Amino acid sequence: AQSVTQPDIHITVSEGASLELRCNYSYGATPYLFWYVQSPGQGLQLLLKYFSGDTLVQGIKGFEAEFKRSQSSFNLRKPSVHWSDAAEYFCAVGGTYKYIFGTGTRLKVLA
Amino acid sequence: GAGVSQSPRYKVTKRGQDVALRCDPISGHVSLYWYRQALGQGPEFLTYFNYEAQQDKSGLPNDRFSAERPEGSISTLTIQRTEQRDSAMYRCASTPGGGGDLSYNEQFFGPGTRLTVL
Numbered sequence: 761a762q763s764v765t766q767p768d769i770h771i772t773v774s775e776g777a778s779l780e781l782r783c784n785y786s787y788g789a790t791p792y793l794f795w796y797v798q799s800p801g802q803g804l805q806l807l808l809k810y811f812s813g814d815t816l817v818q819g820i821k822g823f824e825a826e827f828k829r830s831q832s833s834f835n836l837r838k839p840s841v842h843w844s845d846a847a848e849y850f851c852a853v854g855g856t857y858k859y860i861f862g863t864g865t866r867l868k869v870l871a
Numbered sequence: 872g873a874g875v876s877q878s879p880r881y882k883v884t885k886r887g888q889d890v891a892l893r894c895d896p897i898s899g900h901v902s903l904y905w906y907r908q909a910l911g912q913g914p915e916f917l918t919y920f921n922y923e924a925q926q927d928k929s930g931l932p933n934d935r936f937s938a939e940r941p942e943g944s945i946s947t948l949t950i951q952r953t954e955q956r957d958s959a960m961y962r963c964a965s966t967p968g969g970g971g972d973l974s975y976n977e978q979f980f981g982p983g984t985r986l987t988v989l
Contacts, residue, residue, distance in 0.1 A: 764913070796980075803875065804914070804962070804980040850913050858904065858927070859978060861913030 762787050764853050766862035773841050774870045781836040781865050783851030792854040793834040795825055798864075799847045807849075810834065821845070843869045873897070875981035877963050883987045884953055892948045892984045896965030903946050904978060905938055908960040920946060953988045960985050 765784045773779055785791055792811050796804040808819025815827040825836045834851060846869045852859040876895045884890050896903050902921050906914035907930075917930040922943035931937070935953075940946040950957055964978040 801982065803982040804964075806977060806979075809977065852913070854978075857902070857919060858916040858930075859906075859914070861906075861915070863911065863913050 762853065762855070762860050764851050764860055764862035766849075766851055766865050768865045769863070770866050770868065772868040772870060775843050776840050779836075779838045779841045779845070779867070781849050781851075781867070783834045783836065783862060784832050785834065785851070785853045786832065787853050787855070787860075789855065793825075793827060794852040794854060794859065795819065795823070795834075795836050796850045796852060796861075797821075797847045798850065804850065807836070841867075841869055843871060845869055875963055875965055875979055877961075877981040877984050879984060880982060881985045881987075883989065885989050886953060886955060888953055889949065889951045890953055890986065892950075892961050892986070894946045894948070894963030894965075894981060896944065896946070896963070897967075897979055900965035900967050900979075901943075902966040902968065903940055904964040904966075905946070905948050906962040906964065908962055908983070910959070914960075914962050917948070950986075953986075955988045958986055958988045 763786045794809045795807040797807050798804050807823045808817045810817045810827045817825050823838050827834050848864045848866045850864045851862045878893045904919040905917040908914040918928040918938050920940040923940050935951045938948045960983045962983045964980045966978050
């Protein structure tokens, strides 16, 4: 069965600290992988995506993610978190057309 | 240019009433998707269209849910005889292409409609 697991429901970090949000997937074919961010009152904004090629993907707002096929993971990272990064983050896997989302990780940033 | 828009942004209704949720995709986008997001969950696929043709409605939970896109642009998701369990955020997304290879079809999401059934 196709699925996405985000094991951390909530994460709290201090501003300036590094961040890693975990994502594991189960998918029968070559996965297309995405990270989205959802701020209050806003739609889902794409941070980055992986289709093929270099397994380290750079995204917007200083985020990056690394695809590790052997671990079925696509973890999101940022070296230094800003207060404005507080939001909910969703990992998703896509096939032909529809996306399968994880349950999300809510990030809180301490000043 | 304008992104995906949805209306209303918030809808409160009484159990048993019908509701219609509207999605206006990015101009020229071929494919349109509906997702439902319950509280504390990620979005779940409901249905999608290429132009006016509904390609997959396997995610619609039951026959009270229907969707249409009669002119291949604006879409309406209708829920008949609403129940409290229908309360959720309903999201719409559109893509430039016609489905198939996702590498050419990033989904752009609207702000969602928050539906509350009392």
